[in-house]
Amino acid sequence: MDHEQVGRYRRIYVWEWPVRMYHWINAIAVILLIGTGFMIGNPQNTFYAAEAYQQYFFGSVRFVHFVCAFVFFFNFLVRIYWGFVGNRFARWTNFITFRKAQWKEMKDILSVDILQAEPHMHHKIGHNSLAALIYFLSFLMFAFQSITGFAMYAANTTAMLPRLFTWVVPIMGGDFGVRQWHHAGMWFFILFTIVHVYLVFYHDYVEGRGTTSSMIGGWKFERKDILE
Numbered sequence: 001m002d003h004e005q006v007g008r009y010r011r012i013y014v015w016e017w018p019v020r021m022y023h024w025i026n027a028i029a030v031i032l033l034i035g036t037g038f039m040i041g042n043p044q045n046t047f048y049a050a051e052a053y054q055q056y057f058f059g060s061v062r063f064v065h066f067v068c069a070f071v072f073f074f075n076f077l078v079r080i081y082w083g084f085v086g087n088r089f090a091r092w093t094n095f096i097t098f099r100k101a102q103w104k105e106m107k108d109i110l111s112v113d114i115l116q117a118e119p120h121m122h123h124k125i126g127h128n129s130l131a132a133l134i135y136f137l138s139f140l141m142f143a144f145q146s147i148t149g150f151a152m153y154a155a156n157t158t159a160m161l162p163r164l165f166t167w168v169v170p171i172m173g174g175d176f177g178v179r180q181w182h183h184a185g186m187w188f189f190i191l192f193t194i195v196h197v198y199l200v201f202y203h204d205y206v207e208g209r210g211t212t213s214s215m216i217g218g219w220k221f222e223r224k225d226i227l228e
């Protein structure tokens with residue numbers, strides 16, 4: 001941004017603290033779930049430094065997966081709640097992207113993201129329409145991963161929450177099927193994370209509105225002439 005422009009920007013509080021807390025707890029939990037899930041799915045001989053009865057390494061890997069799973073699940077419930085009571089940028093209405101203007105915005109964003117074109121229109125200050133649609137799909141995947149995860153976990157426990165999901169096992173053709181789907185779900189999160197972080201940095205660069213730091217401090221910047 002050129003220095004002359006500085007006074008012409010307004011600071012807008014976009015992400016309230018529950019959204020920011022949710023985001024970073026979720027990001028850390030998902031990264032740990034991917035790391036431990038990957039090890040559970042592909043156990044390597046090199047993980048074992050001694051006889052099985054002399055160590056508990058794999059038990060710890062599973063333990064970390066399960067602790068993160070519970071954190072991830074309850075954190076997700078907080079975000080669902082905040083979609084009903086939060087500010088206009090956090091509300092669920094943002095994630096339903098059926099309006100014509102939103103499809104137009106998506107087309108413009110695709111040309112910016114893929115063809116590296118100049119934006120032809122002004123993108124929304126909260127989530128842009130394409131990001132909102134992808135976040136909505138990722139929320140559905142959060143639910144899918146939780147349902148399949150708890151369905152597997154139910155075999156380990158008599159606790160009520162996981163046992164609510166035992167009906168999933170016969171539908172997916174047994175425990176093996178559930179594991180396969182849960183494993184496939186992991187790849188969604190790996191791809192999502194790579195593309196998401198790239199796009200956050202890229203939009204920060206092309207729009208110059210403070211996208212990346214908005215998830216830390218909550219503020220974005222907008223040109224006054226656009227707001228007025």
Ligand code: HEM
Pocket residue numbers: 030033034036037038040041042062065066069070072073145146148149150152153179180182183185186189
């Ligand atoms: C983004 C979230 C998550 C990811 C990426 C993830 C990933 C994985 C992966 C890749 C596996 C190994 C599957 C295989 O290939 O055999 C696994 C196993 C498992 N996950 Fe998750 N998971 C997630 C969330 C959850 C949640 C919310 C639960 C709920 C309790 C859960 C419970 C389990 C259980 C019970 C197993 C089987 C462990 C075992 O048999 O040792 N996961 N997970």
Ligand code: HEM
Pocket residue numbers: 019022023026027028030031079090126127128131135138189192193196197200211212213214215
């Ligand atoms: C270093 C890593 C990351 C950075 C810098 C980052 C940054 C951001 C930023 C700036 C936004 C708001 C974008 C906008 O204005 O539209 C956002 C939203 C979001 N990010 Fe990330 N992110 C990171 C990792 C992750 C990970 C690992 C996940 C989990 C899969 C994730 C899931 C989300 C979701 C679901 C939203 C929507 C937030 C909501 O409205 O609830 N992020 N991220």
